[in-house]
Amino acid sequence: MMPxxxxxxxxxxxxVGLGWxxxxxxxxxVVRAYDPSEEVRGRIMSQAEDSLADLREVGxxxxxxxxxxxxSVHDTLAGAVEGAFYVQESVFETVEVKxxxxxxxxxxxxxxxxxxxxxxxxxxxxxxxxCAHRDRFMIAxxxxxxxxxxxxxxxxxPWTATEGVERVVALMHEVGQVPVRLAREIDGFVLNRLQGVxxxxxxxxxxxxxxxxxxxxATIAHGLGMRWSFMGPFETIDLNAPGGIxxxxxRLRGLYADMVRTPPRGPWPDEVIAxxxxxxxxxxxAEDLADRRAWRDARLSRLVAFKTSQGLxx
Amino acid sequence: MMPxxxxxxxxxxxxVGLGWxxxxxxxxxVVRAYDPSEEVRGRIMSQAEDSLADLREVGxxxxxxxxxxxxSVHDTLAGAVEGAFYVQESVFETVEVKxxxxxxxxxxxxxxxxxxxxxxxxxxxxxxxxCAHRDRFMIAxxxxxxxxxxxxxxxxxPWTATEGVERVVALMHEVGQVPVRLAREIDGFVLNRLQGVxxxxxxxxxxxxxxxxxxxxATIAHGLGMRWSFMGPFETIDLNAPGGIxxxxxRLRGLYADMVRTPPRGPWPDEVIAxxxxxxxxxxxAEDLADRRAWRDARLSRLVAFKTSQGLxx
Numbered sequence: 001m002m003p004x005x006x007x008x009x010x011x012x013x014x015x016v017g018l019g020w021x022x023x024x025x026x027x028x029x030v031v032r033a034y035d036p037s038e039e040v041r042g043r044i045m046s047q048a049e050d051s052l053a054d055l056r057e058v059g060x061x062x063x064x065x066x067x068x069x070x071x072s073v074h075d076t077l078a079g080a081v082e083g084a085f086y087v088q089e090s091v092f093e094t095v096e097v098k099x100x101x102x103x104x105x106x107x108x109x110x111x112x113x114x115x116x117x118x119x120x121x122x123x124x125x126x127x128x129x130x131c132a133h134r135d136r137f138m139i140a141x142x143x144x145x146x147x148x149x150x151x152x153x154x155x156x157x158p159w160t161a162t163e164g165v166e167r168v169v170a171l172m173h174e175v176g177q178v179p180v181r182l183a184r185e186i187d188g189f190v191l192n193r194l195q196g197v198x199x200x201x202x203x204x205x206x207x208x209x210x211x212x213x214x215x216x217x218a219t220i221a222h223g224l225g226m227r228w229s230f231m232g233p234f235e236t237i238d239l240n241a242p243g244g245i246x247x248x249x250x251r252l253r254g255l256y257a258d259m260v261r262t263p264p265r266g267p268w269p270d271e272v273i274a275x276x277x278x279x280x281x282x283x284x285x286a287e288d289l290a291d292r293r294a295w296r297d298a299r300l301s302r303l304v305a306f307k308t309s310q311g312l313x314x
Numbered sequence: 315m316m317p318x319x320x321x322x323x324x325x326x327x328x329x330v331g332l333g334w335x336x337x338x339x340x341x342x343x344v345v346r347a348y349d350p351s352e353e354v355r356g357r358i359m360s361q362a363e364d365s366l367a368d369l370r371e372v373g374x375x376x377x378x379x380x381x382x383x384x385x386s387v388h389d390t391l392a393g394a395v396e397g398a399f400y401v402q403e404s405v406f407e408t409v410e411v412k413x414x415x416x417x418x419x420x421x422x423x424x425x426x427x428x429x430x431x432x433x434x435x436x437x438x439x440x441x442x443x444x445c446a447h448r449d450r451f452m453i454a455x456x457x458x459x460x461x462x463x464x465x466x467x468x469x470x471x472p473w474t475a476t477e478g479v480e481r482v483v484a485l486m487h488e489v490g491q492v493p494v495r496l497a498r499e500i501d502g503f504v505l506n507r508l509q510g511v512x513x514x515x516x517x518x519x520x521x522x523x524x525x526x527x528x529x530x531x532a533t534i535a536h537g538l539g540m541r542w543s544f545m546g547p548f549e550t551i552d553l554n555a556p557g558g559i560x561x562x563x564x565r566l567r568g569l570y571a572d573m574v575r576t577p578p579r580g581p582w583p584d585e586v587i588a589x590x591x592x593x594x595x596x597x598x599x600a601e602d603l604a605d606r607r608a609w610r611d612a613r614l615s616r617l618v619a620f621k622t623s624q625g626l627x628x
Contacts, residue, residue, distance in 0.1 A: 143538070144554070149540055149541075151533055151536040151537030153533070178532050178536040180525060180529040180530075180532050180533050180537075181525065181529055182524055182525050183523050183524055186524055187572060188570075188573045190525050190529070190533045191533045191537055192569070192570075193573055194512055194515055194534065194538060195547070196569070196570040197511040197512055197573070197574075198508055198511055198512050198547055199551065199570055200570055200571075200574065201507055202508060205500075205504055205507065206548075209497050210496055210498070210500055211494060211495065211496050211497065212495075213548050214546075215494040215504070216494075216508075216546060216547070216548060217545065217547065217548050217549050218546060219465055219467070219494050219505045219508060219546070220542045220547055221542065221544055221549075222463070222464045222465040222492040222627075222628070223464075223492075223494075224457070224508060224542070225539055225542030225543045225544070225546070226543050226617060226618075227463075227539075228534045228535065228538070228539030228542055228543065229539040229540050229543030229617065230535055230539070230613055230617070231535050231610065232528075232530060232531020232534040232535045232539070233509070233512055233516050233530070234520075234527050234530065234590065234594065235531050235535075235598075237513065238603070239603065239610055244591070244595070244603055245587070245590055245591055246588075246590075246591040249582055254581060255435055255502065255506070255510070256502075256506075256513055256514055256582075257514075257580060257581035257582075259501050259502045259507055259510045260511075260578040260579075261578075262578055263576070264575075264578065265574075266571060267571035268563055268567045268570075273567075276548065277559055280548065280549075280552050280559050284552070286557075286558060289552070289553065289558055292553060293553050300540060302620075303543065303620070304540075306620045310613060313536075314536070
């Protein structure tokens with residue numbers, strides 16, 4: 001069972017940490033945030049206010065003021081963590097920084113407090129080994145921004161206690177995220193492995209001149225990505241053959257095996273990246289990247305509202 | 315330029331061919347449909363009427379009766395093709411069947427008439443070599459159902475005339491599809507190569523016990539698939555690093571290269587398919603597959619209406 005405390009701590013309050021603060025605050029939790037940068041700390045409240053207003057505008061939140069009132073900013077890590085039963089750590093992603101912050105957390109967390117790291121690629125075993133309470137550290141990897149994209153990968157280190165993993169999975173369900181539980185550590189976890197294979201193939205097709213960057217993008221945005229926005233690849237193929245997944249596999253696994261590139265292509269080549277950069281910058285000048293990100297998040301928030309209205313949000 | 319004719323022919327009117335009939339009829343074209351099966355021919359009009367009513371219900375079509383009045387069913391292939399400037403062929407996908415139908419079309423199509431095959435994997439060079447007018451045959455591969463998922467891959471055979479490819483690309487734009495133009499034939503084209511690499515990795519993760527089928531699905535449906543439903547993988551990474559695609563590549567191509575399975579995994583093993591089948595059938599009994607497909611298409615049609623309302627449909 002969860003401790004009585006309804007307090008969580010946010011350690012590292014850049015874009016990812018801020019999104020996490022919104023996730024917990026809107027779900028009714030008291031959220032205590034800390035970031036090592038004074039500048040970042042100084043803008044947390046106003047950024048949160050703006051984002052909560054955006055959520056209200058698309059119908060995803062009734063009372064932004066109530067959510068905001070549950071959020072506070074603290075000048076020290078120890079101050080933020082005080083009374084928290086769960087810490088979401090979202091600091092800069094290097095082994096050195098993650099190790100230092102984990103040791104700092106290890107020294108101040110209360111009895112039973114659990115720590116989830118937003119690490120997108122480095123497994124917890126690489127930065128929590130020296131922690132006295134290492135059995136309470138794990139990965140809780142979101143997609144950015146976490147208050148709009150609900151999936152979160154829960155990845156235990158070899159020494160993480162199963163009970164703690166189960167508590168964090170339950171917590172994520174309770175706050176409206178969609179936790180995905182990995183049995184053990186693997187490079188890239190599940191999400192970035194799936195993204196990685198698709199990106200590697202997309203780069204190879206582009207390198208070989210099969211299609212333009214824009215056309216490869218269209219294949220996903222106006223094709224595969226539409227079903228995938230509300231059902232995964234296994235359910236998709238289960239519905240794509242008369243007899244379900246087994247029937248689909250019997251018909252097509254040979255085709256898919258034949259498509260595998262052997263030997264595998266190496267890292268994306270410099271000159272191909274340079275060509276792709278020219279194609280993207282012609283479509284979207286560098287100075288418009290920030291506006292396009294805001295556009296993306298606005299579309300994402302409306303997609304979330306749409307999925308919610310259709311009963312597709314979990 | 316397009317011929318004066320506003321008539322297209324549908325050859326093969328199963329689910330894919332029927333969807334194509336709706337695409338052209340709602341766009342104002344006269345559509346003449348043929349299927350070798352009398353039973354299939356007998357249900358085309360009522361199926362089209364139902365689907366056009368569904369499109370109206372979600373706000374994607376104003377006048378279903380007008381669209382239906384442009385559609386007719388013919389008892390012979392030659393009869394359907396009469397007067398058509400474009401033929402969309404969607405017959406059963408084997409080299410033998412495609413070859414026979416292509417030769418039949420070759421003998422009756424008018425001067426300048428173009429033929430696109432809905433083939434999802436067999437390239438046109440494998441079934442049009444013997445055609446006298448083989449320079450007018452190509453692949454026009456949709457996602458099912460084509461009236462809801464707009465992408466269509468245009469793939470020339472080595473002998474397909476470029477002018478004809480350009481006409482079909484223009485036609486697809488005009489009827490509201492999103493054509494993706496491939497420079498040349500490649501196994502699986504673009505769409506199924508991208509789907510294939512992701513499926514192969516998903517099966518491998520499942521085989522290794524990293525996560526459940528449902529959790530791997532959730533990683534896409536509540537994670538990666540959300541952005542991919544309105545922007546492709548290249549635009550996604552372009553927006554996911556401060557300096558755009560080049561910056562993203564510099565940071566992460568090494569990580570993605572390290573994830574490649576070497577040697578590649580073979581075809582999905584029988585026992586893994588059997589296990590996955592049990593997991594899927596526990597989640598969705600076989601007798602509910604048809605209902606779930608109807609549910610999927612209803613959600614897809616509402617997603618299309620949502621994307622249209624957000625300016626995301628092309």
